[in-house]
Amino acid sequence: MTYILLTKIHIVFDCVFVFTVFTGSSAVTPVFVQKGKDVTLDVMKDGFHEDDIVFWRFNTSSVIVRFLPGKEPVVTEVYTGRVEFPQKKYSVTLKNLQESDSGVYTAQLIGNEEQIVAEHKVTVQVSPVKLTVDSVSSSSDSCNLTVTCSTQDSDITSRVTCDTTTCHQEGGESSKVTTSGASLRLYLVNSTINCNHSNQVSWTKDTKETGQTCPLMTGKNKR
Known part of the structure; x- marks a missing residue:
């Protein structure tokens, strides 16, 4: 009861207050969207x-x-022009989604009690x-490449060493989870x-042949 009274006081003074005390919650619904498309988010409650x-x-x-x-x-203000309201009460449509829009969207009801009605x-x-390829250094029997795999919000740097016949990546494959929750991988085959960026919706890839920058490997990887 104390929490409810405190919350009501905040409603009077600031309707933008972010509430942290809830009496219930809903399961998180996964939604996958192509970049530039719209998505409609519904509430999970009637009455x-x-x-x-x-x-x-x-x-x-x-x-x-x-x-x-x-x-x-x-x-x-930051969402002005990007939000529409479908027929279903309290539902919202977000327009022209970008990668930075990946995340959790929550609808919170404030009435007789506070509760999450959509997530x-x-x-x-x-x-x-x-x-x-950031840098190349070579000798008579080896070639060292420093390479970076990058997206708009993350990057990975690794070192690849080649001799006249083979190449290896120091430490093996490098990977990380980006700030938007996608997977970024840098690996050698x-x-x-190979530079790979992927999530449950899509993936993008960029590649380079070591022979393009390492003289010792010239002609070894042509297909």
Whole structure:
């Protein structure tokens, strides 16, 4: 009861307050979207009351839209022009999704009690990758390449060493999870350096043959 009273006080003074005390929650629904497409997020509840307040939030903090009793929906400035309202009450359509829009979208009901009425984990297709050779050093019997696999928000750097017949990657395959939750991998297959960016929706890839930059391998990896 104490938590509910405190929450109501915050409603009076600041309707943008981010609430952290809930009496219930819903299962997270995975949603996969192609880049540039729209997605509609529905609430998982019926039987709303006239004085209910509903917030849609992105990654638990950023408010997207506020539904207040007797008023038109209030869209946060950063989402202006990107939010539409389908026929179903309290549902929202987000337009032109980009990779940075990947994350968890939560609808929170504030009425007689506070509860989560929708939670969607949205994954947008990955951005292109670029594989670059940062430096090359060679001797009579070996060639050392420093290469970087990069996306718009992450990168991996690794070193590849070649002799006249084979190449190997120091430490083996390198990988990481990007800030948007995708997988970024940098690995070697025979004499081909591979840069791969993928998630559940799509993948992009860039490759380079070591023979393009390492004189010792010239002609060894032509197909």
